[in-house]
Amino acid sequence: MKPCSKIILVVLITLITCSGCANKDEKKAAHIKKGDEYFEAKEYKKAEIEYKNAVQIDNKDTVLLLKLGDTFMKTGQLKTAFALYSGVEKLDSENIEALTRLAQFYFLDRKLPETQARIDKILKKDPKNLVALFLKGQVLVRKKQIEDARIVFEKLLEIQDGHVGALHAMAAIKAGEKKFDEAEAFLIKAVESSKNKTTARAVLAQFYIQRKQLDKAEEQLRLSAAEHPENAAHQILLGNFYLKTKNFQEAETAFKKAVKIQPDTPRTMVVLAGFYDVTGQKDKALELYRKAASLDSEDSNTQMILARFLYREKKIDEAESLVADILEKRPKLSDAIIMKSEILISQKKYQNALNILITLEKEEPKAHRVQYFKGLCYIGMGEAEQAASAVSKAVDLKPNYTKARLLLSEIYFRQHSYDYAVNQATAVIKLDPKVYRAYLLRGNAYMALRKIKEAENDYKKMIEIDSDKSVGYYRLAYLKSALKQFDQAAPLLEKAWSLNNKLVDVLTLRVSNAVAQKEFDHAHTLCIQQMDVFKDNNRLRAFVHGTRAKIYLAQNDIKQAESELLKAIDLAQDYLSPYRILAEIYLAQRNIEGAKKQYLTMIEKDDKLAPPHMLLAVLLEAENKFDEAEIHYRKALEINPNYAAAANNLSFYLASRTDKFDEALALAKIAKAHYPEDPSVMDTIGFAYYKKGLYGNAVAEFQDSLEKQPKNAVVRYHLGLAYYEKGEKKKAQKELSKALELNKDFSGARDAEKLIEKIDKG
Structure with a gap:
């Protein structure tokens, strides 16, 4: 080329x-x-x-x-x-804009060393960088190095006199020193210095609210709303102020103005609906929630708000249908998936809910709410240890998740891990000292630990937090009753009853205190008074009749006791306690044939009634006619598959006399679902767990039962058996010996003696 x-x-x-x-x-x-x-x-x-x-x-x-x-x-x-x-x-690595944004990210994520490293680089290159200086001051505040922070903010204000963030920070420092006039001056200057005064006015208003200067707070919020007549957010801020100060008329006016300013956006309608919701105007709330949801069928957030409202208002079918529609459009929306599981839990479809949550967990392994609802599933399924594990994980993922900590405290309490229950409740109180339920759980745990003064302080704190709730008065009365301080318990129970006269626990304690003091006429008067309160609820009236029967038994008036129990059964056929007490009376009278004849006559007249089969089975079992008893228990359950009394008794029969342990446990769970606080049911499910080899679960149930009936020799015997199989032989020996002290002739007494001898021999 x-x-x-x-x-x-x-x-x-x-x-x-x-x-x-x-x-x-x-x-x-x-x-x-x-x-x-x-x-x-x-x-x-x-x-x-x-x-x-x-x-x-x-x-x-x-x-x-x-x-x-x-x-x-x-x-x-x-x-x-x-x-x-x-x-x-x-x-x-020297790019100031990147370093600034990263410093802000790390600060929000509470990673202070990473934040500080970027700030130092920025200030080395640009000592007067306002963002870096402000972040440096905030880091020092978070480290509680207040004096050093003050120097930084003052330097920042020398560079830019009207820096709003620094003015707010200085106001916070002055307020912490109780120099409220100086704090106010900084906040007012922040308002004057702001181009957009909205945030500055809101901060100043909040300062006035904390200082109880509500007129000044209202003035700032009104000025903010007047400065932005076309912005609905300002009306919402004003409405929230009025709502917090219980000026409901002005709050409604402000929220309505917000809707008028932005009539075509769901947010303003949702806020107004929320106002009607919290003020008890549920129909208005529902109408607005529906209207907000209809504005944009693709707006899943508003659809979810409506679904949650429907769920809270017990419109379960509609909520379920709406959640299904949301998931059809957005099948991976975690809030909707979790709510679907929550609905299933409310329907006691625990396994279905758990399956959904396990699938979601694979997608979102760090979702704390998934673990919380898994815990609820396990509780419903009677798997206490797995429940504790799941809820503990929820707390690990989000340490300030008070709802999970409260549930975990409750689980530990039921497992008799009272120190752990105290720890979790205390953690909630540190996060928020006004959580009523945290004091209740901790107080109950303290009582179980026999820390009476600590329990008393917590119950008094409940009354201090909310003097209009009856529970605090009841728990304090319960404590005083346990100490036989009936004169101190009486006014507390009277106060609890005046606040909520439908609490059966309050009635029970009032009656038991009267009986303990041999004041039988007063005990009957309390029941008659309560019967009027429960006139529209047959189940609760049956409870009162059962309570009166116990009073008559304490008076050795068997005839009247029997009459009250039959009245209870007539009112509520599925109420468990009267059958048990009635059976005990018949056995004590040795009038088994007469009772059997009565129930057989009832069955002949109407074979679709479950209670006569139930009562007949009880009497047949007392005669050791177990095969015949099983037939009638099963007949009762055939008529009513959720018949707790029959499920309970048949469960115990199967667990103690057959090898059908799986069926026994399933039946016990039916009884427990209906009567979670019944001590005989706790004993039955505990015995089923024992036979299944689940000794930890068995111990927990037996201990729950003994809390309510500490002098029941049979339950103590069962607890001793469970401890023995767990390998805790000293505890086993203690419970077996206590059972024999209570009653040397209970069913199983000879076996208890043999087991004690075996333990002694090592």
């Missing part, structure tokens, strides 16, 4: 290469320009597309990467934005 030709070829290649570079630069610039225009117009999704196209051309341009990161921030893609800012930092 001639030299001239070679020169021409090189020139052509250079021109083509330069042309390609120019085209790429032009395309990149065009994408960035469009992206900037979309960003300014707040069309962030379109801006994202343009910036991404530019990045495909040049992925090393830090300015471009920062623009894309800022766009992700606007669209809520925080993890992606963080990754981009981190990428810029790797490309340019």
Whole structure:
């Protein structure tokens, strides 16, 4: 090739290469320009597309990467934005904008060393960087280095006199020092310095609310609303203030104005609906929730708000249908999936709910609510240890999850791990000292630990937090009754009854205290008084008749006791306690044949009545006619599959005299679902667990039963058996000996003696 030709070829290649570079630069610039225009117009999704196209051309341009990161921030893609800012930092470790954004991220994530490292780099390069200085001050505040923080904020204000963040920070420091006038001055200056006074006025209003200067707070919020007549958010802030101060008329007016300003957006309607919800105007709330949901069928958030309201208002079928519709459109929406499981739990479909949650857990292994609801499933299924494990995981994932901590405290209490129950309740109280239920759980655990003074203090704290709730008075009365301080218990029970006269626990304690003091007429009067309260509820009236029967038994008036029990059975055929007491009376009278004849006559007249089969089975079992008894227990359950009394007794029969332990446990769980607080049911399910070899569960149930009937020799015997199988022989010997002290002739006494001898021999 001639030299001239070679020169021409090189020139052509250079021109083509330069042309390609120019085209790429032009395309990149065009994408960035469009992206900037979309960003300014707040069309962030379109801006994202343009910036991404530019990045495909040049992925090393830090300015471009920062623009894309800022766009992700606007669209809520925080993890992606963080990754981009981190990428810029790797490309340019001195890039102030990237360092600033990362410092803010780390601070919000409470990672103070990482925050401080970026701040130091920024301030080394730019000592007067306002964002870095403000963050430095905030880090020092979080470290409780208040004096050092003050110096930083003062320096910042020297650089920019009207820096709103620094003014607010200085106000907080002054308020912490009880220098409220100086704090107020800083907050007022922040309002004066703000371009958009909304946030500054809201902070000043909150300061006034905390200082009980409600007129001044109202003035600031009204000014904010007047300054922004076309912005519904300001009316909502004002409405929330009025709601908090119980000025419901003004609150409603403000929320209605918000709807008038923005009539076509779900948010304002949801806020107004929420107001009607909390003020008890449920029909108005439902109407507005429905209207808000209808504005945008694709708005799953509003649809979920409606579904949750329907669920709370016991409109379960409608809530379930709405959740199904939401999941059809968004099958992976975790809130909807969790709510579906919550509905299934309310329907006692625990395994179905658990299956859903386990599937969701694979997608979201760090979702604390998934673990919480798994715990509820396990509780419903009677799996206490797995429940504790799941709820503990929820707490690990979110330590300030008070709902989970309360549930965990309750689980530990039921497992008789009282110290752990105290720890969890105490953690809740540290997070929020006004959680009523936390004091209840801790007080109960303290009582179980015999820490009487601590329990008393917690019950008194409940009364202090909410003097209109009866539970605090009842628990304090229960404590005083246990100490035989009946004169102190009486006024507390009277107060509890005046606040809620439908609590059967209050009636029971009032009656038992009267009986303990031989005040039988007063005990009967209390029952007669309660009968009027329960006039529209046959089940509760049956409970009162059962209570009166116990009073008559304490008076040795067997005839009247029997009459009251029969009245109870007539009112509520599925109420367990009267059958048990009636059977004991018949056995004591040795009038088995007469009783059997009565029940057989009832069966002849109507074979579809379950109670006569139940009572007949009890008497047949007392005669050791177990096969015949089983037939009638099963007949009762055939008529009514949820018949707790029959399920309980048949369960114990199967567990003690057959090898059908799985069926025995299933039946015991039916009884427990209906009567979770009945001590005889606790004993039955405990015995079924014992026969299944689940000794830990058995111990927990027997201990629960003994809390309610500590002098029951048979239950103590069962507890001794369970301890023995667990390998806790000293505890076993103690319980077996206690059983024999209580009654030397109970069924199983000889076996108890033999087992004690075996333990003694080692």
